[in-house]
Amino acid sequence: MLQGRIRALAESEAKFTAIADYSYDCECWINPEGGLIWINPRVLDMFGYTPEECLAMPGFPAPCVAEIDAARTVRQIRRALRGGTGQDYEFRGRRKDGSEFWGAADWRPIYDSRGGYLGIRISIRDITQRKEAERRLETTVAELRDAQSVQQEYLTRAQDEHARLSALLAAMDTGILFVSYDDRVVYTNPAFTRIWMIAPGTRLIGRSPQEVLATSACALARPEEQGRHVLRPPREGELLTALEIQMADGRLVTQQVHSVEDVYGRPVGHLWLFQDVTRERQTADQLIYLAERDALTGLYNRHRFNEELARMIADAQRHDSRVALLFFDLDDFKYINDTFGHRAGDAMLIRVAGEIAGQVRRNEIFARLGGDEFAILVPEISDEMLRVLAERITHAIALVRFQFEGQSLRLTSSLGIAVYPDHADNSEDLIARADTAMYQAKDAGKNAWRIYRSDLDTTFQMVKRLSWNDRILHALENNLMDLQFQGVYATDNRALAHFEVLVRMRDKDDPSVLVMPGQFIPMAEKSGKILDIDRWVLRESIQMLAELSGIPALAVNISGRSFDEPMLPQYIAEQLKHYGVAPRRLMVELTETSAVSDLHDAQRFIEALHQTGCGVSLDDFGTGFSSFAYLKHLQVDSVKIDGLFIRNLPNESDNQLFVKAIVTVARGLHKTTIAECVEDEETLVMLRNFGVDCVQGYYLEKPRADHPLLVNASRLQHTNLELRFS
Ligand code: C2E
Numbered sequence: 001m002l003q004g005r006i007r008a009l010a011e012s013e014a015k016f017t018a019i020a021d022y023s024y025d026c027e028c029w030i031n032p033e034g035g036l037i038w039i040n041p042r043v044l045d046m047f048g049y050t051p052e053e054c055l056a057m058p059g060f061p062a063p064c065v066a067e068i069d070a071a072r073t074v075r076q077i078r079r080a081l082r083g084g085t086g087q088d089y090e091f092r093g094r095r096k097d098g099s100e101f102w103g104a105a106d107w108r109p110i111y112d113s114r115g116g117y118l119g120i121r122i123s124i125r126d127i128t129q130r131k132e133a134e135r136r137l138e139t140t141v142a143e144l145r146d147a148q149s150v151q152q153e154y155l156t157r158a159q160d161e162h163a164r165l166s167a168l169l170a171a172m173d174t175g176i177l178f179v180s181y182d183d184r185v186v187y188t189n190p191a192f193t194r195i196w197m198i199a200p201g202t203r204l205i206g207r208s209p210q211e212v213l214a215t216s217a218c219a220l221a222r223p224e225e226q227g228r229h230v231l232r233p234p235r236e237g238e239l240l241t242a243l244e245i246q247m248a249d250g251r252l253v254t255q256q257v258h259s260v261e262d263v264y265g266r267p268v269g270h271l272w273l274f275q276d277v278t279r280e281r282q283t284a285d286q287l288i289y290l291a292e293r294d295a296l297t298g299l300y301n302r303h304r305f306n307e308e309l310a311r312m313i314a315d316a317q318r319h320d321s322r323v324a325l326l327f328f329d330l331d332d333f334k335y336i337n338d339t340f341g342h343r344a345g346d347a348m349l350i351r352v353a354g355e356i357a358g359q360v361r362r363n364e365i366f367a368r369l370g371g372d373e374f375a376i377l378v379p380e381i382s383d384e385m386l387r388v389l390a391e392r393i394t395h396a397i398a399l400v401r402f403q404f405e406g407q408s409l410r411l412t413s414s415l416g417i418a419v420y421p422d423h424a425d426n427s428e429d430l431i432a433r434a435d436t437a438m439y440q441a442k443d444a445g446k447n448a449w450r451i452y453r454s455d456l457d458t459t460f461q462m463v464k465r466l467s468w469n470d471r472i473l474h475a476l477e478n479n480l481m482d483l484q485f486q487g488v489y490a491t492d493n494r495a496l497a498h499f500e501v502l503v504r505m506r507d508k509d510d511p512s513v514l515v516m517p518g519q520f521i522p523m524a525e526k527s528g529k530i531l532d533i534d535r536w537v538l539r540e541s542i543q544m545l546a547e548l549s550g551i552p553a554l555a556v557n558i559s560g561r562s563f564d565e566p567m568l569p570q571y572i573a574e575q576l577k578h579y580g581v582a583p584r585r586l587m588v589e590l591t592e593t594s595a596v597s598d599l600h601d602a603q604r605f606i607e608a609l610h611q612t613g614c615g616v617s618l619d620d621f622g623t624g625f626s627s628f629a630y631l632k633h634l635q636v637d638s639v640k641i642d643g644l645f646i647r648n649l650p651n652e653s654d655n656q657l658f659v660k661a662i663v664t665v666a667r668g669l670h671k672t673t674i675a676e677c678v679e680d681e682e683t684l685v686m687l688r689n690f691g692v693d694c695v696q697g698y699y700l701e702k703p704r705a706d707h708p709l710l711v712n713a714s715r716l717q718h719t720n721l722e723l724r725f726s
């Protein structure tokens with residue numbers, strides 16, 4: 001019986017042992033004191049130790065646990081031995097060969113049949129694979145997380161980019177409208193709504209371009225012409241051109257369109273760009289304006305004038321019509337400029353430009369060519385109308401009264417006209433002819449106009465005019481100017497009163513040829529060279545007076561142009577002082593016409609000369625306009641009656657009347673009278689009877705360089721010197 005029970009027990013134990021030995025997990029039994037009392041053979045597979053080795057192992061299970069988990073595991077077993085169950089205690093096991101693996105332990109207490117505590121049973125499974133899977137999962141999750149954070153960063157970056165792009169698009173002056181392929185607005189920037197004057201906040205996204213336009217407060221200047229081109233996408237194959245949209249409010253907006261494709265080259269819509277170019281266009285217009293306008297007067301400049309002249313001549317050629325070119329400049333402008341300064345000169349030019357601009361019609365071109373030179377181009381005009389226009393212009397300028405620094409100034413002009421094709425068949429010649437006509441007007445005494453006359457002009461003369469300046473300059477620099485002297489005699493006793501000094505220029509190529517002042521003085525007056533000539537004559541005369549103390553006074557001619565130089569009286573005073581010459585030995589002759597052209601200046605000039613102590617006479621009296629009216633205002637000592645009234649005096653009763661009148665008036669004003677160009681005895685006698693004080697003329701003597709009185713005086717003086725030195 002016992003045998004049977006023992007056998008049964010043995011069988012049962014064998015069965016359990018078999019189950020325990022061959023269970024998948026490693027099973028062990030730890031007694032309440034913590035000692036290993038049984039372990040199944042799976043331990044060999046799992047740990048590499050045999051059960052026997054384990055049972056003999058001191059400090060089990062520490063040697064079978066990786067160092068990192070050993071202390072924790074021992075503590076956990078101790079805690080487990082105090083009772084209770086435990087599950088899934090994870091630890092790293094260490095095999096006999098030192099390798100590690102992941103294990104998980106479950107435990108429960110063991111009791112005998114009477115409830116006596118026998119320790120704990122621990123089951124250990126290899127969870128390396130699970131752990132590996134978990135680790136991989138964790139890595140994957142970590143990677144995922146990394147990926148996500150990268151994505152987040154991309155997103156943030158993309159958002160930043162977007163914000164920057166939006167800021168950029170918002171800040172741009174270019175209006176942007178993106179319309180999708182299905183004709184819906186996808187994007188607009190603030191400039192777009194601004195340019196199209198769409199109320200802020202108006203919903204545009206998702207609407208059609210036409211609906212968007214309907215919300216605009218803009219009106220097109222030419223709706224019927226431009227309306228259909230605004231926001232109309234180009235058709236297949238149509239060239240994309242920019243459109244300039246003229247708004248009714250004056251703005252100019254450019255429209256450009258671009259097709260937009262996705263990365264695969266499929267069309268996704270159109271990008272419309274709008275730019276308000278009003279300001280740029282105005283600047284461009286301004287530049288064009290500056291390029292073809294005279295900055296001072298706002299008139300067309302020479303550049304534009306030349307273009308217009310070429311165009312008008314070409315037109316006239318085609319239509320067999322005429323073009324008139326009017327050239328004018330201001331007489332004595334240089335004087336105003338020099339005396340009152342450039343501000344006065346500029347103001348005067350502006351004033352003249354304004355006056356004449358009012359006389360010029362739309363199809364005529366009025367230009368300032370530089371300095372005080374102006375030109376007017378008139379297409380298709382009759383000679384009669386041309387005369388009216390020329391008269392109107394010279395008259396309008398003569399009427400200009402100009403106040404400067406409390407002084408009233410006035411101007412005259414000389415105007416020349418040449419007509420295509422009557423006088424020239426090309427623009428250069430036309431300009432040259434108009435210029436010549438202008439000089440013809442000046443020669444006629446200024447404040448006049450002339451239509452070009454070929455009989456008064458030869459190319460030879462024109463070339464001459466061009467070269468006169470050079471010749472004068474050359475003569476001054478190379479001692480080719482000469483002086484001649486003509487005596488002025490008292491009418492009653494025919495005694496020599498003084499000499500008039502007359503300048504001559506010796507020819508450059510043949511110094512024996514004398515060029516008379518009538519030929520070069522007008523040229524010198526035009527060019528301003530006259531100032532140099534006058535100074536030279538003054539210096540020479542004063543030196544002569546200094547060298548020849550016994551000679552009578554010398555009368556020097558001073559051009560009215562020298563008023564341009566307010567310093568001249570001072571110059572004369574300095575020279576007189578420098579050479580120690582008594583001022584009353586020098587007389588100055590001013591031509592009446594130039595003196596009268598500006599009364600105030602003539603007065604000032606004469607006054608200044610008087611202060612110096614020089615005598616002053618008014619030359620060529622009677623040739624100017626209203627001579628008598630001015631005479632009382634000019635503090636001259638004498639009046640020289642122009643040769644025009646003297647030459648044929650005995651036969652001209654009008655001239656006799658005139659000369660008598662002059663004598664009466666001059667006497668009344670305490671001025672002496674001199675008659676020039678006395679060519680015969682009869683005239684001389686007549687003049688004496690009229691009461692003329694002095695006479696001068698070929699009858700008495702011709703101007704000459706070696707006047708015996710002067711030569712004798714010089715010889716006399718030399719003798720004196722010799723005497724003094726011997
Ligand atoms: P003007 O001052 O009236 O000089 C008188 C002109 O008449 C001189 O001509 C003289 O030679 C000329 N003449 C004198 N007697 C007779 C005569 O009996 N019959 C004729 N037909 N003519 C006579 P010229 O020397 O050719 O001078 C012409 C003008 O040139 C002068 O007229 C004067 O206005 C100007 N001129 C001459 N020398 C100078 C000068 O040094 N400086 C300036 N600024 N002008 C001068």
Ligand code: MG
Binds near residue numbers: 557619
């Ligand atoms: Mg004279």
Ligand code: MG
Binds near residue numbers: 619640676
């Ligand atoms: Mg004279």
